[in-house]
Amino acid sequence: MMIASVAVICGLVMIMKPDQEPEWPGLTTFMHIGFAVVALVFYAYTLKPLGFLVSTAIAGTAVSYLIEARAKNAVVTGVLFSGALFLIFKFIFGLSLFALPRWLMG
Secondary structure, eight states: OHHHHHHHHHHHHHHHSOOSSOOOOOHHHHHHHHHHHHHHHHHHHHHHHHOHHHHHHHHHHHHHHHHSOOHHHHHHHHHHHHHHHHHIIIIISOOOOOSSOHHHHO
């Protein structure tokens, strides 16, 4: 609740007293944001049919590629991120996730 209160106060300050000359990011930054939104919407739609590991690996790879445009590193990061999140959600939080597509699991 305390963090929400601080966030609301900061938001109100920005509304009441905006910068006189804000510096907007370039077109490339907006394109990256748009690509990230598309990747996360794709993730939301593919989570159930593809399973957690596959869809999270794809989304993690896409977002990682936006951060640093090296395909090999992005794939490794996406796969490791997917596996680590699956283990955390499954064994620490106790969530029952489908790791792979249901048709592969029988």
